[in-house]
Amino acid sequence: MKAMIVNEFGDSSVFKPTVLAKPELKPGHVLVRVVASSVNTVDMMIRQMGPDLPLSPSAPAVLGMDFAGTIEAVGQGVTDYAPGDEVYGCAGGLADLQGTLAEYMLADSKLIAHKPKNLSMREAAALPLVAITAYEGLQRAQVKEGQNVLVHGGSGGVGHIAVQLARYFGANVFSTGGGENQLNLIEELGATGINYKTETVADYVQKHTQGKGFDVVFDSVGGANLLNSFEAAALNAQIATTVSLLELDLTNAHFKGLSLHVVFMLIPMLHDHKREVHGQILATLTDIIEAGHLRPVLDDLSFxxxxxxxxxxxxxxxxxxxxxxxDI
Structure with a gap:
């Protein structure tokens, strides 16, 4: 099979075309003919950092996590899928798991779900990592109908899905963006846009919540921006973040009694821990998508x-x- 491989880690020129043997079928797994894959920030981090990032595979490696494709064969014990089924998932590209940048990949059947019928392969491939992350974060934050929810970075990969899911769960959704294109997309997805470059946290908290703060904050920016999330949060609010690799002053979080949820969706793949939960989330997302409540936004360029x-x-x-x- 054709594949792109990295023999060393570094800049974007490290990818090299190669020919590899098709993966051998294993019990509990499916062999997938990959049609499309999408790029996530963590894919770039692995490519750049290699062994400096604990979850990276050893070189030579096939990277790529998200995919959509067609099942070619099913392993022993797999009963939910059959050859010819169209599926999607996030199932490789780290540790010892071959990634998606190849014509075929072996995927644990617990990590996949049937592709939404109303999405193309390209659209479905855009979803797994970001959609599972957004869903898990909102669920852990116990988002409820009628709550005021703030999504930081609502035009980004995770953020644009979190905006739509929060609306699906019945929340009043607000989201930060940094320019006209970002804010237009946020509004198109059904949230009230907030320009973080021109509005202070205190300003938009007063404007949209009468100074009380947001019940749930989903912070897909994270890092130092978590301090803005603490400031924007209501008393006893829930905060979910995808980026918390830093030292942080939790004083404001303490005096507000905030709950902080760190979402690291790669745990099931890395540690073979509750992998079936990802398959279940993807199946739920398929239902939400087919009902017309969620759609991925794809960049204009294709590769x-x-x-x-x-x-x-x-x-x-x-x-x-x-x-x-x-496109694979």
Missing amino acids: SLEEVGKAHDRLASGQGLGKVVI
Whole structure:
């Protein structure tokens, strides 16, 4: 099979075309003919950092986590899928799991679900990592109908899904963006846009919650922005974040009695821990998507398997809007 491989880690030029043997079928797994994959920030981190990032595979490696494709064969014990089924998932590209940047991949059947019928393969491939992350974060934050929910970075990969899911759960959704294109997308997805470059946290908390703060804050920006989340939160509010690799002053969180949920969706893959939960979330998302409540936003540019380096550059540039997808 054709594949793109990294023999060393570094800039986007490290990807090299190669030919590998098809993966051998294993019990509990399916062999998938990959049609599309999408690029996530963690894919770029693995490519750049290699062994400095504990979850990285050893070189030579096939990277890529998200995929959509068609099942070619099923292993012993797999009963929910059959050859010919169209599926999607986040099932490789780290530790000892072969990634998606190849014509075929072996996927644990617990990590996948049937592809939504109303999405193309490219659209479905854009979803797994970001959609599972957004769903898990909102569920852990116990989002409820009628609550005021703030999503930081609502035009980004995780953020644009969190905006739509929070609306699906019945919340009043507000989201930060940094420019006209971002704010237009946020409004199109059904949230009230907040320009974080021109409005202070105190300003928009007063404007949208009469100074009380937001019941739930989903922070897909994270890092130092968590201090803004603490400031924007109501008393006893819930905060979910996807980025918390830093030292942080929790004083404000203490005096507000906030609950902080750190979402690291790679745990099931990395540690073979409750993998079936990801399959269950994806199946739920398929129902939500087929009912018309959720859609991925794709970047205008598309890339072939051989152009994976350019796809990484596109995501890194910050000039795209929506998920960057690679046609395999």
